Amino acid sequence: MNRSSFRHAIPSRSLLKILLPVAIIVGWEVAAILLNKTFILPRLETVFAVLLNPFSGELTFGSGSLFDNAIISLERVIAGFLAAAGLAIPLGVGMGRSEIVHDLFDSLMQLLRPIPPLAWVPLTLAWFKIGLVSMIFIIGMGAFFPILLNTLDGVKGVKKTWIEAAQILGAKERQILSRVILPGAAPTIWTGLRVGFGIAWMCVVAAEMMPGTNSGLGYLIISSYNFGQVPVIIAGMIVIGIIGIGCDYLFKLVDSHSFAWRELER
Amino acid sequence: MTLRIDHLSKQFVKGGRELVTSLSDINFEVGDSEFICLLGPSGCGKTTLLRIIAGLDHPTSGCVLMDGMTVDRPNPKLGMIFQDYSLYPWRTVNENIAFGLELQGVKKTGIQPVVEKYLALAGLSGFGNSYPYELSGGMRQRVAVVRALAVEPSVLLMDEPFGALDAQTRNKLQLDLIDIWVKTRKTIIFVTHSVDEAVFLADRIVVLSPRPGHIREIVTIEEDRPRDRTSVDFAKVRRFVLDLINQ
Numbered sequence: 001m002n003r004s005s006f007r008h009a010i011p012s013r014s015l016l017k018i019l020l021p022v023a024i025i026v027g028w029e030v031a032a033i034l035l036n037k038t039f040i041l042p043r044l045e046t047v048f049a050v051l052l053n054p055f056s057g058e059l060t061f062g063s064g065s066l067f068d069n070a071i072i073s074l075e076r077v078i079a080g081f082l083a084a085a086g087l088a089i090p091l092g093v094g095m096g097r098s099e100i101v102h103d104l105f106d107s108l109m110q111l112l113r114p115i116p117p118l119a120w121v122p123l124t125l126a127w128f129k130i131g132l133v134s135m136i137f138i139i140g141m142g143a144f145f146p147i148l149l150n151t152l153d154g155v156k157g158v159k160k161t162w163i164e165a166a167q168i169l170g171a172k173e174r175q176i177l178s179r180v181i182l183p184g185a186a187p188t189i190w191t192g193l194r195v196g197f198g199i200a201w202m203c204v205v206a207a208e209m210m211p212g213t214n215s216g217l218g219y220l221i222i223s224s225y226n227f228g229q230v231p232v233i234i235a236g237m238i239v240i241g242i243i244g245i246g247c248d249y250l251f252k253l254v255d256s257h258s259f260a261w262r263e264l265e266r
Numbered sequence: 267m268t269l270r271i272d273h274l275s276k277q278f279v280k281g282g283r284e285l286v287t288s289l290s291d292i293n294f295e296v297g298d299s300e301f302i303c304l305l306g307p308s309g310c311g312k313t314t315l316l317r318i319i320a321g322l323d324h325p326t327s328g329c330v331l332m333d334g335m336t337v338d339r340p341n342p343k344l345g346m347i348f349q350d351y352s353l354y355p356w357r358t359v360n361e362n363i364a365f366g367l368e369l370q371g372v373k374k375t376g377i378q379p380v381v382e383k384y385l386a387l388a389g390l391s392g393f394g395n396s397y398p399y400e401l402s403g404g405m406r407q408r409v410a411v412v413r414a415l416a417v418e419p420s421v422l423l424m425d426e427p428f429g430a431l432d433a434q435t436r437n438k439l440q441l442d443l444i445d446i447w448v449k450t451r452k453t454i455i456f457v458t459h460s461v462d463e464a465v466f467l468a469d470r471i472v473v474l475s476p477r478p479g480h481i482r483e484i485v486t487i488e489e490d491r492p493r494d495r496t497s498v499d500f501a502k503v504r505r506f507v508l509d510l511i512n513q
């Protein structure tokens with residue numbers, strides 16, 4: 001492709017990307033006016049009214065403001081995510097480095113992995129009752145396996161000669177771990193963290209819909225349903241989407257900054 | 267420093283059952299500051315031998331002795347340069363050269379002058395903050411050489427270091443290596459399958475037979491350096507070694 005055609009391609013491509021969202025918004029507004037039923041499809045303005053007052057509890061009918069609930073959800077997801085990462089990364093490194101550790105944990109992990117995080121909800125409620133511990137458990141279950149599998153992959157993918165070159169230069173096992181294995185596996189581990197965080201974010205919203213919860217974006221959505229507040233439901237969903245995109249973007253930003261070598265290595 | 271390879275043999279278990287003999291009864295001695303080339307066809311066990319000398323692999327029988335002590339694990343006195351350079355892509359050139367010193371716990375202030383010295387020796391001053399992927403193959407190979415030199419090994423083990431390079435770069439790096447060798451007086455064991463390269467570089471060429479590798483002959487080359495590839499003597503030695511290989 002030559003230069004000028006490349007330059008042409010850019011505006012038309014970004015146009016293409018926003019085409020569908022714009023069409024949906026316009027179609028929505030038209031349909032909402034024609035339908036004229038707020039609890040099925042509210043007018044765009046009513047959703048925007050909620051979104052533009054993120055700090056007020058008035059429009060959400062006593063379920064707390066959008067902002068407060070978003071912060072609570074974020075705190076929970078970060079707690080669950082960190083717990084999962086704190087367990088999955090060391091375990092993944094251990095399984096990648098030692099056959100004994102690998103064989104010890106492998107079958108258990110294979111067995112637990114296909115169980116969706118939400119299938120843990122009833123058992124979690126029985127064990128921990130409703131509360132932060134249950135949330136962290138379910139969120140952690142969602143984030144754990146992508147982090148574990150990517151860590152394992154990353155550690156296994158560290159070149160043998162990188163390790164041997166370090167041994168030749170006098171590295172001890174601990175130094176090999178901190179200066180060769182971890183930096184060498186870091187890009188793949190980071191991918192695992194990124195995927196894991198995305199799943200954790202989906203899990204927190206679902207976990208907040210558990211009976212007995214009284215805060216968080218998931219709670220806001222489900223309680224708004226009970227009050228028949230469809231604009232709040234949609235506003236809540238939009239906020240969930242935006243936070244999800246934002247977090248993913250931050251992960252990507254670090255990736256392209258710190259791990260450029262993975263792509264550039266020939 | 268002397269290195270002795272003593273009745274060394276190596277067998278691999280293939281597919282869980284079959285034994286493959288890769289090296290059989292290798293014997294030779296390497297003196298201080300000597301430049302040895304290991305020459306042999308692909309698959310004859312050159313890499314295996316070098317890895318055993320480096321302590322990365324263990325012989326099935328026999329041993330490697332360094333000043334009378336058995337080598338059975340990697341040892342900073344025995345530096346090695348791998349066929350694929352194996353630089354750390356997340357470290358800059360400077361950080362790659364500094365790696366061995368960092369491992370030994372040398373302070374930052376002590377590392378910096380050493381790094382600068384070796385960067386200059388590699389002819390890469392000005393590239394210290396570049397990453398390996400920003401360098402050409404020949405430049406990377408030079409970084410790998412000085413990274414190994416920075417911890418001051420007595421022996422440098424090099425596994426077909428110039429194999430992946432074009433003829434011109436290769437000739438240039440051979441000259442540079444001779445230069446470094448003259449300056450540092452290291453003992454070098456250099457693996458190659460190029461007769462020309464071996465005759466150009468070595469004090470002695472250890473000629474290995476095809477698999478299972480055993481020593482066919484050890485050829486001593488007296489000619490002064492830098493050697494002239496176009497000279498009659500050079501051609502004579504090369505013909506002699508070629509005949510040995512084609513036997």
Ligand SMILES: Nc1ncnc2c1ncn2[C@@H]1O[C@H](COP(=O)(O)OP(=O)(O)OP(=O)(O)O)[C@@H](O)[C@H]1O
Pocket residue numbers: 278279280286288306307308309310311312313314315459477
């Ligand atoms: N880890 C291993 N397991 C089984 N067989 C091996 C192993 N390493 C080497 N071999 C065998 O030993 C023989 C010698 O291999 P080696 O890599 O030492 O050859 P080489 O002389 O370095 O070849 P090249 O010039 O292609 O690099 C080969 O036949 C190879 O199949």
Ligand SMILES: [Mg+2]
Pocket residue numbers: 312313314349425
């Ligand atoms: Mg080899």
